[in-house]
Amino acid sequence: MRQSQRPTPTASLAMAIGLLVVLPHTVLAEKTSKPNIVWISCEDISPHLGCYGDPHAITPHLDQLAREGVRYTHAFTTAGVCAPCRSGIITGMYQTTLGTHHMRCTATLPDFIKPFPVYLRRAGYYCTNRSKTDYQFRHPRETWDAAKGKAAHWRKRPDKNQPFFAVFNFTGCHESGIARAEKYRSVTRGLKPEQRQDAARLTTLPPYYPDTAVVREDWKRNYELITAMDTWAGKLIQELKDDGLYENTIIFFWSDHGIGLPRAKRWLYDSGTHIPLIVRIPEQYRGTGGPAPGQGRPGTVTDQMVSSIDLGPTVLKLAGLKIPDHVQGQPFLGRDLGQLRKYVFGARDRMDERYDIIRMVRGKRYKYIRNYEPLKTFYQYMNTPEKGATMRELRRLHKAGTLSPEAERFFASRKPVEELYDCQADPHELNNLAGDKEHHCHLVGMRAKHLKWVRDTGDLGLVPEGIITERTRQLGNSYAILRQEGAKETNRLLAKMAARASSGHKAFAELINGLAASDAAVRYWAATGVGNVAAGKSRAVSGTLKIKAREAAERGLDDKSASVRIALARALCHLEHPEKALPVLINELKTGNQWERLQAAIVLDEIDEQARPVLEQMRVGLEFQEGFNARGKYRVRVMNRALNQLEGTNRTVQ
DSSP states (O other): OOOOOOOOHHHHHHHHHHHHHHHHHHHHHHHOOOOEEEEEEESSOOSOSGGGTOSSOOOHHHHHHHHHSEEEEEEEOSSSSHHHHHHHHHHTSOHHHHTOOSTTOOBOOOTTOOOTHHHHHHTTOEEEEESOOOOSBOOOGGGOSBOSGGGSSGGGOSSTTSOEEEEEEEOTTSHHHHHOHHHHHHHHTTOOGGGOOOGGGOOOOOTTSOOSHHHHHHHHHHHHHHHHHHHHHHHHHHHHHHTTOGGGEEEEEEESSSOSSTTTTTSOSHHHHEEEEEEEOOGGGSSTTSSSTTOOOTTEEEOOOEEGGGHHHHHHHHTTOOOOTTOOOOOSSSSSOOOOOSOEEEEEOOBTTBOOOEEEEEOSSEEEEEESOTTSOSSOOOHHHHTSHHHHHHHHHHHHTOOOHHHHGGGOSSOOSEEEEETTTOTTOOSOOTTOGGGHHHHHHHHHHHHHHHHHHTOOTTSOHHHHHHHHHHHSSSTTGGGSTTHHHHHHHHHHHHHHTTSOGGGHHHHHHHTTOSSHHHHHHHHHHHHHHHHTTOTTSOHHHHHHHHHHHHHGGGOSOHHHHHHHHHHHHHTTOTTTHHHHHHHHHHHSOHHHHHHHHHHHHHTGGGGGGGHHHHGGGGSOOTTSGGGGHHHHHHHHHHHHHHHTOOOOOO
16 A cells, blocks of 8 residues: 655645746636626617517627526616717716707807716726717716727737726617618618518517508518617627637626617607616626625526616626716625616606706606606607618608508607506507506506606706706806706796696696796796697687786897797797797897707797798708708708798708
């Protein structure tokens, strides 16, 4: 029998040195190094993925990611359109707080509000973004190490041991990919025959769309664009594997809002705000010493409520960083989580060239919607949607009188003040329960949550955009507008006057008195309400009161605020006294700030034949303007629409 040998002194020394070498690595493994984090994002898709149970989706790579990670069934964006959402995602704050709530605006933020990658970079992360940066404010240079082209990739970091946060965005499934045949063909050119869809066999068309070959073609394109996106996502995932990074990189997949079709994109229904969200957390980060202990078990499906403004705080939490106190989003992964959210909130404001103030509260089952401008039509003419085949088909069948009741609602002349939906029983949100006695408690409860959110977050929605521009110039940033002394009372008066503006002739006397309010935004809503009552041609309004309204409106045409002057000019037109109003509208069309010019164009479009005397002068509104957002194209679109209506033409503009 061979006896064991005692280690020699030399061997003992070697073992000791070996332990010194091994032990630090063991300790590091227990502590876990900072995780790499990758965002795979895309545009304009609802959860039309195989892993979400869609019977037609061909998305093998994202389905596999879901099998290896967590799939969230209740993830929502804060708006139904990209730029306002992205401003919230990059800051962890509501766009309505920042002043980034209007589509394609430019807000100014206070110095203490930073895009969250700034904090990651300060903590040693290499941060890249390929390629969306439309945050609606000028982000500081320190936000990204690289944010353009091939340089924006983790492979370009100079130190390969440096942790990274890398964002990749797929633009191919944007609504333009559905609307424009050439883009659709370009994005999907690499698909194999078995990855194509048969439009006639699709069974998921919502009931608010007409079931025609034209609409089915758009629906088919959506699926095929998503398949192309899935292929792209699969290549990114493979790059992580090829680089040996897959097991130390946390991967997020999400969309910036819902599908790019009517009643989805730009709207606050689930079709516009419900998004896919998948997160894969490697095993080493799920342990007790990791950044996400006990979280991310493969194949998990959760109905945890998530808002898109939670993405940034969650990344900071997973990176082990403190979340700044001003951040409004809540982390949904990471150590020491507080109470998870029960509700998400959303907002719609100016969508391209049209204003419509709408707010939303969504719980796991019920959704509340508040329409602040219910007298506006459900759908207002907008240049971009009108280019789509589905919108043109809706118009064609509406004119023919053959739309289904669900689709016909798209052309309703007004909206209810409040909407309440049981999203479990009514996933397409067609049965408004706001007037149902059995659901009154849900209505009252969610209304209260909405009003509290408006107050707590400093929602700027009721401040006209032209006034926001002027006050931002005075105060230095948009965030401060509703945080001045007396802001609480201003908010109360704004909410009260905005409600009166759509409450009919009974509020007429109060609205007239409101024209003398000290705050310009309150005067704006009073003037808007006077115009709304006059436009309704109510016989219940006495001639004496109409004369009083006209005299007050005429006196106000020299108001210090252009937004108020334009609203009063509109009121005079609806009071059948356009002669003094038209010069004001033309002047503001030429000289106001870019949003006041848009407001004037919208009124000229609204008053129709009353604008004919200034038709030639209106052509100034067709001029693009350097230095304006998108060169002032929204004013151009509205003015082109107004002139087409007056002249019986069909000119198109950008």
